[in-house]
Amino acid sequence: MRVALFVTCINDMLHPRTGQAVVALLERLGVEVGFPAEQSCCGQPQFNTGYRQAAEPLMRRFDRAFKDYEYVVTPSGSCAAMVRDNYPRIGAKAAAEGRGRGLVDAAAFAVPKMYELTEFLVDVLKVEDVGAYFPHTVTYHPTCHGLRVLGLGDRPRRLLEHVEGLELRELPGAEECCGFGGTFAVKNPAVSAAMGADKVRHILASGAEAVCAVDNSCLLHIGGTLSRRGAPVRPVHIAEILASTGGTAGTARNARTEGSVR
Amino acid sequence: MSGTYLGMPAFPRAAATATRDTRLRANLTHATHTIRDKRAKAVAELDDWAQLRAAGAAVKDRTLRRLDHYLEQLEAAVTAAGGQVHWALDADEANRIVTRLVRETGESEVVKVKSMATQEIGLNEALAGAGIRAYETDLAELIVQLGHDLPSHILVPAIHRNRSEIRDIFRREMASWGRPAPEGLGDSPAELAEAARLHLREKFLSAKVGISGANFMVAETGTLVVVESEGNGRMCLTLPETLISVVGIEKVVPSWQDLEIFLQLLPRSSTAERMNPYTSTWTGTTDGDGPQTFHLVLLDNGRTDTLADTVGRQALRCIRCSACLNVCPVYERAGGHAYGSPYPGPIGAILTPQLRGLAGPLEESLPYASSLCGACYEVCPVAIDIPEVLVHLRERVVQGGPVTLGGTRTVLQPAKGHAAERAAMRAVGWAFDHPGALRAGMRLAARTRRLHPRRLPGPGRAWSRTRDVPEVPAESFRDWWQRTRGTSSGRGTSSESGTSSGPGTSSGPGTTSGPDTSSERRGDVK
Ligand code: SF4
Numbered sequence A: 001m002r003v004a005l006f007v008t009c010i011n012d013m014l015h016p017r018t019g020q021a022v023v024a025l026l027e028r029l030g031v032e033v034g035f036p037a038e039q040s041c042c043g044q045p046q047f048n049t050g051y052r053q054a055a056e057p058l059m060r061r062f063d064r065a066f067k068d069y070e071y072v073v074t075p076s077g078s079c080a081a082m083v084r085d086n087y088p089r090i091g092a093k094a095a096a097e098g099r100g101r102g103l104v105d106a107a108a109f110a111v112p113k114m115y116e117l118t119e120f121l122v123d124v125l126k127v128e129d130v131g132a133y134f135p136h137t138v139t140y141h142p143t144c145h146g147l148r149v150l151g152l153g154d155r156p157r158r159l160l161e162h163v164e165g166l167e168l169r170e171l172p173g174a175e176e177c178c179g180f181g182g183t184f185a186v187k188n189p190a191v192s193a194a195m196g197a198d199k200v201r202h203i204l205a206s207g208a209e210a211v212c213a214v215d216n217s218c219l220l221h222i223g224g225t226l227s228r229r230g231a232p233v234r235p236v237h238i239a240e241i242l243a244s245t246g247g248t249a250g251t252a253r254n255a256r257t258e259g260s261v262r
Numbered sequence B: 001m002s003g004t005y006l007g008m009p010a011f012p013r014a015a016a017t018a019t020r021d022t023r024l025r026a027n028l029t030h031a032t033h034t035i036r037d038k039r040a041k042a043v044a045e046l047d048d049w050a051q052l053r054a055a056g057a058a059v060k061d062r063t064l065r066r067l068d069h070y071l072e073q074l075e076a077a078v079t080a081a082g083g084q085v086h087w088a089l090d091a092d093e094a095n096r097i098v099t100r101l102v103r104e105t106g107e108s109e110v111v112k113v114k115s116m117a118t119q120e121i122g123l124n125e126a127l128a129g130a131g132i133r134a135y136e137t138d139l140a141e142l143i144v145q146l147g148h149d150l151p152s153h154i155l156v157p158a159i160h161r162n163r164s165e166i167r168d169i170f171r172r173e174m175a176s177w178g179r180p181a182p183e184g185l186g187d188s189p190a191e192l193a194e195a196a197r198l199h200l201r202e203k204f205l206s207a208k209v210g211i212s213g214a215n216f217m218v219a220e221t222g223t224l225v226v227v228e229s230e231g232n233g234r235m236c237l238t239l240p241e242t243l244i245s246v247v248g249i250e251k252v253v254p255s256w257q258d259l260e261i262f263l264q265l266l267p268r269s270s271t272a273e274r275m276n277p278y279t280s281t282w283t284g285t286t287d288g289d290g291p292q293t294f295h296l297v298l299l300d301n302g303r304t305d306t307l308a309d310t311v312g313r314q315a316l317r318c319i320r321c322s323a324c325l326n327v328c329p330v331y332e333r334a335g336g337h338a339y340g341s342p343y344p345g346p347i348g349a350i351l352t353p354q355l356r357g358l359a360g361p362l363e364e365s366l367p368y369a370s371s372l373c374g375a376c377y378e379v380c381p382v383a384i385d386i387p388e389v390l391v392h393l394r395e396r397v398v399q400g401g402p403v404t405l406g407g408t409r410t411v412l413q414p415a416k417g418h419a420a421e422r423a424a425m426r427a428v429g430w431a432f433d434h435p436g437a438l439r440a441g442m443r444l445a446a447r448t449r450r451l452h453p454r455r456l457p458g459p460g461r462a463w464s465r466t467r468d469v470p471e472v473p474a475e476s477f478r479d480w481w482q483r484t485r486g487t488s489s490g491r492g493t494s495s496e497s498g499t500s501s502g503p504g505t506s507s508g509p510g511t512t513s514g515p516d517t518s519s520e521r522r523g524d525v526k
Helices: A009-014 A018-030 A044-049 A052-066 A077-096 A103-113 A117-124 A144-149 A153-160 A191-204 A216-228 A237-242 A249-256 B009-019 B022-044 B049-065 B066-078 B091-105 B116-121 B125-130 B139-146 B164-179 B189-206 B232-238 B256-270 B303-307 B312-319 B323-327 B328-335 B345-354 B360-369 B375-380 B386-399 B419-432 B434-447 B458-466 B477-484
Strands: A004-005 A069-076 A114-116 A136-142 A167-169 A210-212 A233-237 B084-088 B110-111 B132-134 B209-212 B217-219 B225-228 B242-248 B280-285 B295-298 B401-405 B410-412
Touching: A004 A018, A009 A216, A009 B066, A009 B477, A018 A144, A018 A233, A018 A237, A018 B256, A018 B477, A044 A052, A044 A077, A044 B217, A044 B386, A052 A077, A052 A103, A052 B419, A069 A077, A069 A103, A069 A117, A077 A103, A077 A144, A077 B209, A103 A114, A103 B132, A114 A117, A114 A136, A117 A136, A117 A153, A117 A237, A117 B280, A117 B328, A144 B049, A153 A167, A153 A237, A167 A191, A167 B458, A191 B009, A191 B328, A191 B458, A210 A216, A210 A237, A216 A233, A233 A237, A237 B049, A237 B323, B009 B091, B009 B328, B009 B360, B009 B419, B022 B256, B022 B328, B049 B256, B066 B084, B066 B139, B066 B295, B091 B116, B091 B125, B091 B242, B091 B280, B091 B295, B110 B189, B116 B125, B116 B242, B116 B295, B125 B256, B139 B164, B164 B189, B189 B232, B209 B232, B217 B256, B225 B256, B225 B434, B256 B360, B280 B328, B303 B401, B312 B386, B323 B328, B323 B345, B323 B375, B328 B345, B345 B360, B345 B375, B345 B386, B360 B386, B386 B401, B434 B477
Parallel strands: A004 A069, A069 A114, A136 A167, A136 A210, A210 A233, B084 B295, B110 B132, B110 B209, B209 B242, B242 B295
Antiparallel strands: B217 B225, B225 B280, B401 B410
């Protein structure tokens, strides 16, 4: 099984820890992980803002970077959704504009190997208990792309439910968008902030110590709002929870029994 | 009607004002959440909902592909049944036709059943200009009209008003439009409904001309269909001597069998009812029963232009159920008026810029009035992929491209005001396609990270007004990988510092001793 990590541009620059968590987790599960350095951004910001053609070179780059791999795994629901949902559209439009079938082929190649992390764990590796230990109360925010485009369903929850020490708290209004939406947050700041404020209110109502999701871009927005309000809740990518283990977190286990349910 | 949609500010500005209106937000949140939960239950009752939805989309697509054929069939059937068909290319033409038809009756008052098409063309204002008074008879439309207001929701035009506001409007305004509000009117739903009933009954019994829209038109028999909850529409359709129906050309369905699908999809999606209380159908005229003169005004007003766009045309499938409004987090906060059109919410964000063309600041801003969360697509009973059309229209805004305007194929120029964004996108795109340069930039950002402000200048200022900007970590993932693995093809073959990179010594997160990420704030729940 040849598995490549598609870390994504945001994680590469702002959340290297999430990428490291994916590597640690997959290696712990016996998967050999490669990181093709040629990889870059999936083109989602460009495409979603209306610059479809600016996404095309990035799509070709994706194709080149991952051509030797059977699976591409990413800790980002929205980037996985971009590849799976929009690459075929970009390919079809380019072909319709008379620019050949290169991008159609690139999409046909990329789509079947693209997996969001929790999908890869549950569907390909067929594990739900990844042997993680995380002695905290956590609430799960299902991101829009994970929920509606990828159809992740309860995969992330099933993984979290098997994490030792973790107490999962219900999130009111869980399926509502947090208000990030890429450039939406910049173009419609008032509405985006109002949505973020409501999401944060619900997170606080859950009483959890941490909020997790399959996408750091949503967590960036949620975390920025939490931090501005001085709220003690931490945003954590689900990969970082799943990568935590009893062994490595041993000191934490002893020191923080009050946060543990076991 | 005092208001007009023209000259509405662009969406972000109008929405910013609306988000500060706490009463509006409370009214909207309460109403949309109530309908949304009920809809979900009503839909869950049908185990073939997915098939119904696919069938609805398929019938609409099939009809749209041969729209000319079905419209001609409809025209022939309406004419054969004693009705008269008029074709209106745009709002002005439609208003001229209706005004002339009303004038020919010698009347100066008309009753109206709620109609989005006549809202779209501004018919009430046009009639007023010709000295004809139009009375809205749908309860919510009545509230909007008496309040000198504009509708803010497809199905519940006065959704932005609560009961006490409605009572105040009735007390203040009813007298100048006809029968005044009863003495000491309270704000219970029963009292408000009774006040409206008494006020409207006068109108129904005296009006000689009725104006309606229609939810559907059945091509095979020339039948028009109105689906409603109150029965006021049926009064409008049956009591006057002359009935004028103004309907968008996309509302045609081929047969009664097709109609069956939509009569299941619509009530559950809109009011969460298994079946709507009133379904009225009318076919031409019948001697001694109902209106003796019937006119059908078929409205184009940008619809054939929309039809020419292979991605955007799916908006014409819309059956105006309003389910997308009720789940939309943006609509919930921004309110219906921010969309500057009788079609608010997600469907408005894709329909208005197509019907009017990307003609001005409002139309250009509407495709961006969405976080692309996809909730609208999920609930749409005819499976309109609203996010897909939004992104497609964004492309039209920033890049221009081929469009059909007034039936002529032209090339749209990119909108002004996106030059800086376009340059930035180009620069970012270039950087992402040149990893070497990108990496240098990231390293620079990491080295200077202590100097980064928590609040941003320029276009990012709005972001950092309400949110903190994350700190740039000391090392990118890419650099960490290179330092610890030194190769792109997996572990252990490094020439750089890969000796410590076996799985057993992997320094993943969750460890408190990660050598390189200790300064990153995220991930530590402490
Ligand atoms: S777009 Fe779909 S959900 Fe929205 S009003 Fe039209 S039919 Fe209903």
